Amino acid sequence: MKKTVLILDDDESLAKSLASEFHDHGYEPTVVHSLKEIPALAFDCAVVDIRLRGEFGLDAIKMLKKNSESCQIVVLSGYGSIATAVEAVKLGAIDYLTKPVGFELIVAALEGRLMKPEPDFKPQSLSQVEHEHIDFVLTKNQGNISKTAKDLGLHRQSLQRKLKKYT
Numbered sequence: 001m002k003k004t005v006l007i008l009d010d011d012e013s014l015a016k017s018l019a020s021e022f023h024d025h026g027y028e029p030t031v032v033h034s035l036k037e038i039p040a041l042a043f044d045c046a047v048v049d050i051r052l053r054g055e056f057g058l059d060a061i062k063m064l065k066k067n068s069e070s071c072q073i074v075v076l077s078g079y080g081s082i083a084t085a086v087e088a089v090k091l092g093a094i095d096y097l098t099k100p101v102g103f104e105l106i107v108a109a110l111e112g113r114l115m116k117p118e119p120d121f122k123p124q125s126l127s128q129v130e131h132e133h134i135d136f137v138l139t140k141n142q143g144n145i146s147k148t149a150k151d152l153g154l155h156r157q158s159l160q161r162k163l164k165k166y167t
Contacts, residue, residue, distance in 0.1 A: 002028040005110075006046040008038065008060050009076070010053045018047060021103040035060055042068035045110045048093075050077040050084060056142045058084070061091040074109045076101060083136030134162060 005027045009015040012033060019029040032038050035055050046064050050057040057075065064071045075088040080098035088096045095109035134152065141147040149159040 002026055003044040004028045004030065004041075006038065006043045006048075006064065007031045008035075008046065008052070008057060009033065009049040011049070018103065018106070025107065035063065038063055040067055043071050044068075045072040046074070047106055047110075048073060048075050050075055050088070051079065051143070058088055058091055058139070059142070061088065061093055065092045072110050072112075074106055076106075079135070081135040081139075082132055084139045087139050130162075134159070138163075 003026070005022050007015050007018050007022070007029055009018070009031075010033050015031045015033065019031045022029040030039065030041075030043070034052060038060060043064060046060070048057045048060045048064075061073055061075075064073060071092075073093040075085075075093045075096045076099055077084060077096065078099040080096070085096040094112065097105060097109060134148070137151050138145075138148045141151065145159060145163075146156050149156040152159065154162075
């Protein structure tokens with residue numbers, strides 16, 4: 001019996017490419033591009049993009065875990081941060097990978113074969129700490145820029161400039 005995998009990504013070409021790779025490796029892929037499209041089915045595993053058009057990918061983790069506690073979920077992000085990685089794992093993801101990422105690395109993460117090196121301690125720069133904090137508050141506010149700006153005591157446009165600088 002083939003393992004089922006849900007691919008949630010608003011980048012249609014990436015989702016199609018991942019689906020093709022999963023199919024070629026014996027999986028049964030289901031591709032969706034928004035939270036509303038996620039079927040109420042139990043999946044063996046899932047690959048979820050964190051930032052979707054107008055939606056927050058971490059909300060998918062709750063939905064998937066509700067239908068199947070054993071669903072192995074890997075979160076992908078083009079804007080990786082410690083805050084969102086911690087939040088993803090707290091919600092039930094087994095790993096968090098930053099784009100661009102190869103198919104083999106995604107499968108290794110889903111199968112629990114991903115070996116991570118021991119991190120060397122390196123103090124973060126002030127800019128990195130600021131970015132982490134902004135991303136943490138943005139994650140807590142589910143991507144809401146206006147609420148995040150208010151919580152940080154910034155003007156919305158100032159926050160948007162800072163976010164643009166980090167991408």
